[in-house]
Amino acid sequence: MAKLTTLVKRAKKGDSEAFIALIQQYEDVLYKVASRLLTKDEDVADAMQDAILAAYEKLESLQNDAYFNTWICKILINKCHRILNRNKAVFDVVEIENLQDGVHDSTLKMELEDELNVLNNDYKTAIVLYYIVGMNTKEISEFLKEPEGTIKSRLSRAKSILRSNHHKSEDVIGYV
Incomplete structure (x- = not known):
């Protein structure tokens, strides 16, 4: 947990390597969430890319560094819902x-x-x-x-x- 908050603090100060390390830690979780909410691989990639970019741009708004995982997952889910609404696709959960x-x-x-x-x-x-x-x-x-x-x-x-x-x-x- 201490490593996570340290990385978040460094990323907030503009350390892009720290932000990359954060994303690498949660990359699998983000992929699993997006792939279960969206049906097309292209949409999954778009949602992840948009969420990571939004997280990078809005990292300053994260109030509690310990909740980085929850915060970025919420951003990702919002991006997925926008894609679903845009495509008028059916919410597709493949398997739990x-x-x-x-x-x-x-x-x-x-x-x-x-x-x-x-x-x-x-x-x-x-x-x-x-x-x-x-x-x-x-x-x-x-x-x-x-x-x-x-x-x-x-x-x-x-x-x-x-x-x-x-x-x-x-x-x-x-x-x-």
Whole structure:
């Protein structure tokens, strides 16, 4: 944590190498988030590029250096939503890693993708932030500026929808 805040402080002072080191630390997480929100590789690349550029330009606005990860993920999600709105695309969550480990049959994986695509954007966003980004409900609450109870409810309802739509494969949904 100390290394992170040190890098953020250095980057805020104009040290571009420190900013690059920060981005390299979170590059995989950013890619995973963008690739689950967007369907096209070009859109994923655009969203990541736009988010990194915006983060670089607005780094001074980050109030708590320890929340760099949350802050840049929020920028990325906003960029992804703009791309989705622009393309009028469907919010596409491919697979949740926690579920992927438990799914060995490609048919089940495809069915799971279909079920996830039935969820509305609020539920999918909560699922992505919780299972892929690894945020807890309090962090998601602060991130989305929604009450924590709302986030817990969305996660619960999303899991319930997945269970009811995919009841024949309870061994897969049991991981959620």
